[in-house]
Amino acid sequence: MRALLVVNPAATTTSARTRDVLAHALASDLKLEVAATEYRGHARDLARQAAEGGEIELVVALGGDGTVNEVVNGLLHNGPDPEGLPKLAVVPGGSTNVFARALGLPNDAVEATGALLDALRERSSRTVGLGLVSGTPGTEDEGVPARWFTFCAGLGFDAGVVGRVEQQREHGKRSTHALYIRQVMRQFLAEPNRRTGTITLERPGEDPVTDLVLTLVCNTSPWTYLGNRPIYASPRASFDTALDVLGLSRLSTAAVARYATQLLRSTPERGPEGKHATSLHDLTDFTLHSQAPLPFQVDGDHLGLRMSATFTGVRRALRVIV
Template identity: 50%
Template structure:
């Protein structure tokens, strides 16, 4: 069985020794090639070439951004059964996708589970989300959510380490200083439904949870699933009292977001977000610039995953 290991050498929680150990373990099971990413988008090219070359499994060692790039490279026009399966070894700071699949958050335990799954023939087919022409595995966002991701990425470029505290500080800073909370600019348009206008931020989930703060899962839409359509959480006006209440609900283990400023949609097949002015946009925790319109669709049965 042929496999490609795509390694992000800047992965947060791995080292050269870790990579060597993983390569030796995988070579005991595969005819393995190893490639290191050199720039943004490189993992997409590597995965696309692997799919064209008849590789059976593409394995990633990196974070959610590396996984997203590989998934987009695997999504060729070929039937899902003939495309390489994906195996994910957690190597980032949060590893939302791997943990949503039920994998351990540590690289060693995750690699062990993958090898066991290969011996047992455990392959799961999951659905993906698509934003315009790009696929995502677990989440997308337009507005405040994405502006926080942008600020964290800027901090990381200055040498900061990605931590829950950094995300929390960035969220507070963006909320009070960087967004227009008085004039919501986003509308949600869904075929056959009335338009939801004057939205400040929109979070889209392809699975649950949306993210993690340390070991705590954050679950705006706990019914979201790889086996269903997309789930949506949208907030209208970001007034301090209502926003504080929503954040408290998000952090609670016993309450789901609700209230007059909250919109939630479950198992949606397609919709569009249209903004009056450019809004920050993210997919799977990677900032992708600003957009004024994005069309979202659910893509069922799109990807085979070893887990």
């Protein structure tokens, strides 16, 4: 099998020596080409070339969730085709690795490589659903390029946290869970709309959900991890269904304390709930509108400010080796 290994040299938890060992192990079972990313978006470009070239059968992403997202967007540049496109494999190398862990892969890069090689020998794979977000027709965001996401997107509070973390990383800070917690607190103190939200969720044939402060769009569960603890914002979200949404209409001090506690205690059977929480399951098409520009993120990548975004849940989008 001809394969392309896309390596992010800046991956948080994988050293250069480990990457070399992993590449050597993969090359023992694959006709392997190795490409290191050199700029933001490079992994997307490499995966697109692999998909359009017609010779590569497998693309392996070695890096964090951002690298995986770029590879997925490159593979799906011309749309989903699970049987015709190269398959995807993931070796976790980031700080959280939500997508890889949601697939059931070990969080250690060496162990995950062993699991990948076993899956290749056993011809084990699955088709996963993904989310697609695009600009909303008739709005100022209409021309925004569409973007695939593997596990989550968000408009509002959580995206503001992501933006703050990225700013800290640009100043040399390491991406740690402690860093995220500090930025959550700073975003909460600076949040101007925590008592009256500006976001409305619209979906065909249903009444709109209004006055949301926070909207998390989940493609799988867990939503994220705090160390080794899985956090379930939308417990019923799955790679086998469309998209789930958790919306919160208030972020007062009491509400934040309540929902943070619920998230920390969340399980595959139970997530956040209450009179200010809205949970929606298996949505294929919906749009988020805001009365003011808000931070927007996709798979933990801050994409600036948006006033609207249109979401599509695409079942059976891509074949993954697991």
